[in-house]
Amino acid sequence: MYKVTVIGSGNWGSVAAKLIASNTLKLHSFHDEVRMWVFEEKLPSGEKLTDVINKTNENVKYLPGIKLGKNVVADPDLENAVKDANMLVFVTPHQFVEGICKRLAGKIRADAEGISLIKGMEVKKEGPSMISNLITKQLGINCSVLMGANIANEIAMEKFSEATVGYNQNKSAADRWVQLFCTPYFNVTAVQDVEGVELCGTLKNAVAIAAGFVDGLEMGNNTKVSLKDLMAQKISSPFPQLLDAAIMRIGLKEMMTFSKMCFPSVKDSTFFESCGVADLITTCMGGRNRKVADAYARNGGKRSFDELEAEMLQGQKLQGVLTAKEVHEVLSNRGWLHIFPLFSAVHAISTGRLPPSAIVKINEEQLSKLALDAFLL
Amino acid sequence: MYKVTVIGSGNWGSVAAKLIASNTLKLHSFHDEVRMWVFEEKLPSGEKLTDVINKTNENVKYLPGIKLGKNVVADPDLENAVKDANMLVFVTPHQFVEGICKRLAGKIRADAEGISLIKGMEVKKEGPSMISNLITKQLGINCSVLMGANIANEIAMEKFSEATVGYNQNKSAADRWVQLFCTPYFNVTAVQDVEGVELCGTLKNAVAIAAGFVDGLEMGNNTKVSLKDLMAQKISSPFPQLLDAAIMRIGLKEMMTFSKMCFPSVKDSTFFESCGVADLITTCMGGRNRKVADAYARNGGKRSFDELEAEMLQGQKLQGVLTAKEVHEVLSNRGWLHIFPLFSAVHAISTGRLPPSAIVKINEEQLSKLALDAFLL
Numbered sequence: 129m130y131k132v133t134v135i136g137s138g139n140w141g142s143v144a145a146k147l148i149a150s151n152t153l154k155l156h157s158f159h160d161e162v163r164m165w166v167f168e169e170k171l172p173s174g175e176k177l178t179d180v181i182n183k184t185n186e187n188v189k190y191l192p193g194i195k196l197g198k199n200v201v202a203d204p205d206l207e208n209a210v211k212d213a214n215m216l217v218f219v220t221p222h223q224f225v226e227g228i229c230k231r232l233a234g235k236i237r238a239d240a241e242g243i244s245l246i247k248g249m250e251v252k253k254e255g256p257s258m259i260s261n262l263i264t265k266q267l268g269i270n271c272s273v274l275m276g277a278n279i280a281n282e283i284a285m286e287k288f289s290e291a292t293v294g295y296n297q298n299k300s301a302a303d304r305w306v307q308l309f310c311t312p313y314f315n316v317t318a319v320q321d322v323e324g325v326e327l328c329g330t331l332k333n334a335v336a337i338a339a340g341f342v343d344g345l346e347m348g349n350n351t352k353v354s355l356k357d358l359m360a361q362k363i364s365s366p367f368p369q370l371l372d373a374a375i376m377r378i379g380l381k382e383m384m385t386f387s388k389m390c391f392p393s394v395k396d397s398t399f400f401e402s403c404g405v406a407d408l409i410t411t412c413m414g415g416r417n418r419k420v421a422d423a424y425a426r427n428g429g430k431r432s433f434d435e436l437e438a439e440m441l442q443g444q445k446l447q448g449v450l451t452a453k454e455v456h457e458v459l460s461n462r463g464w465l466h467i468f469p470l471f472s473a474v475h476a477i478s479t480g481r482l483p484p485s486a487i488v489k490i491n492e493e494q495l496s497k498l499a500l501d502a503f504l505l
Numbered sequence: 506m507y508k509v510t511v512i513g514s515g516n517w518g519s520v521a522a523k524l525i526a527s528n529t530l531k532l533h534s535f536h537d538e539v540r541m542w543v544f545e546e547k548l549p550s551g552e553k554l555t556d557v558i559n560k561t562n563e564n565v566k567y568l569p570g571i572k573l574g575k576n577v578v579a580d581p582d583l584e585n586a587v588k589d590a591n592m593l594v595f596v597t598p599h600q601f602v603e604g605i606c607k608r609l610a611g612k613i614r615a616d617a618e619g620i621s622l623i624k625g626m627e628v629k630k631e632g633p634s635m636i637s638n639l640i641t642k643q644l645g646i647n648c649s650v651l652m653g654a655n656i657a658n659e660i661a662m663e664k665f666s667e668a669t670v671g672y673n674q675n676k677s678a679a680d681r682w683v684q685l686f687c688t689p690y691f692n693v694t695a696v697q698d699v700e701g702v703e704l705c706g707t708l709k710n711a712v713a714i715a716a717g718f719v720d721g722l723e724m725g726n727n728t729k730v731s732l733k734d735l736m737a738q739k740i741s742s743p744f745p746q747l748l749d750a751a752i753m754r755i756g757l758k759e760m761m762t763f764s765k766m767c768f769p770s771v772k773d774s775t776f777f778e779s780c781g782v783a784d785l786i787t788t789c790m791g792g793r794n795r796k797v798a799d800a801y802a803r804n805g806g807k808r809s810f811d812e813l814e815a816e817m818l819q820g821q822k823l824q825g826v827l828t829a830k831e832v833h834e835v836l837s838n839r840g841w842l843h844i845f846p847l848f849s850a851v852h853a854i855s856t857g858r859l860p861p862s863a864i865v866k867i868n869e870e871q872l873s874k875l876a877l878d879a880f881l882l
Contacts, residue, residue: 277747277750277751277754278747279747282747287747288747288748288751288865289747289748289751290747290751290754315751370654370655370656370659370664370665370666370667370783370787371665371666372786373654373779373782373783373784373786373787374654374665374666374667374692374779374783376782376783376786377654377667377777377778377779377781377782377783377786380777380782381777384777396773400754400757400758400761401754402750402751402754404754405750405753405754405757405782406747406750406751406753406754407750409749409750409753409754409786410747410750488665
């Protein structure tokens, strides 16, 4: 019998718990109960978040209005939440993973398997180190990943979307994760390429910044559009311009080249899964990375990302800008900058060293051919 | 010295002539003059189309308001137009190519090279036969192709777009075509994969039909939208839904699998060029195939494609519906229908044998895995 704990209870974590809980009720090889570790908070009413979740069956703070399933149990005690589980779902903000793993070391079951839904990476001198790898190293457990063209709130409303599980060697564990996540409205497939899937989920955000620059430039200097309307997606081009399509294409190529240069085991076919081309299109056309980058270009780079993020994202940081910085670090450590004109331009523009218009001047042809000839296909 | 003739003078043919004529003036290895064969028509004014083009330097019927360049010479006499040329650009409607080739046989220069800008294929028992191959067979000349994420009217206005030249063996001829088409706003690259590039240009239209069905279904039964507004792109979803992204992803996979099963020389990398993923995104988001399919699904399949085409396209036929029929013929000849659920569904829906909602029920996972495992990557 498998027992699942979800470590994290934000928007995506709550949706993951809901999905999983609907499946553990149906599948005989899983315990019905799904434990969800909740970072305890006091709500304005004075009640504790975990108490309210357990009483109302809703995460009133991060996924209001959606019943999680009666078999979801919120637990504020991290060690207690994981002690019986042999399937651990990691879905916390990027910056908390390492601390959580340190607290968990030696306190989880020996037969536990992990899966990470977290986007991001750490840059080491040797190259990027992925979150799944961090979890494996810290906890000594096998760790898969789940990424794809999906939006937590749409899954919560049971609208159709897809995801890809990337696994390392353990095919039977991967099949179990697919069983646990798959529903008629959430189509999950597994591929043996954990780094490829994880890098897709991470790098797409940097490409979306480029797509946002292009859109903002095309809108000319129309800075009268309120950032609130832009964020609420009320303003957008009626359909993608040809330049958007070119940016997505070059971005996909650079994602693939970068992934293969860092991890030679990465497979081309991964980029045709939901985590690849589908998630890239979705993120470049509609995500917050695109929208804030659009605002940045509309303002001619005169208002910094820090300022726009504060105004548009209530203090959250844009993943794409961070990722571009991390990628830039890898590229400059390894002397690869010239092979990745799009990634390089995104970092140079987002840090104010080049104007937004530089995005349409990247000379892809000469440069990335080098990389493609050497490493691809 | 190379001498160019453009065979065809519709919207795309006129734009091609303009592009080429701007380059022949600059490049020393080309004759300045670009001859354009025009199917002679009498204009409402009583004048002949060729006379007006040569007098005003504009194709007033198919590209009004755009100067073609003074070195473009319209010629109503096909044989005369080609007799001095050793670079032949084919850009006529699909259905006229064979007849034109028959008229040209034995009347062109022995050292002529061809390039086809025409989308479509002929289905033979042995499988699909591409237009470039038809030209090669009929005329005994080497024939490349040019396809990509571009829209004739946008190129005419010198907005940025891209294209891919697919060639067979003759690399130096391909380089010459790139020289002839490339401008600062029109980025052209060459790949050695004529069938791959040509199939990308052709098959994308069938995928766009699927994308249109999805959009039409999502709009519910909102048949109050006038077809004119739909066609003018005034109505569209604010950004692609996750289902659109899934359709494009599955479509790209089926395009690749189909191409490789028909022509084992087709390369995966071609699908990352402008002719591949970029053109697919553009066509699925904004082209006429998507729009008419959207109207079809909005109407629950109750108005036939013939009827909608007549109303929305002034009698032109949709390329995507024809392509789906041609692909279906190949698939059923070869017993491959089960490997291509998306292409099969598009044909079944567009001929009324399945309702539009069938597009969201294709079971991609089980089926196309078969194809992918066997043929891909």
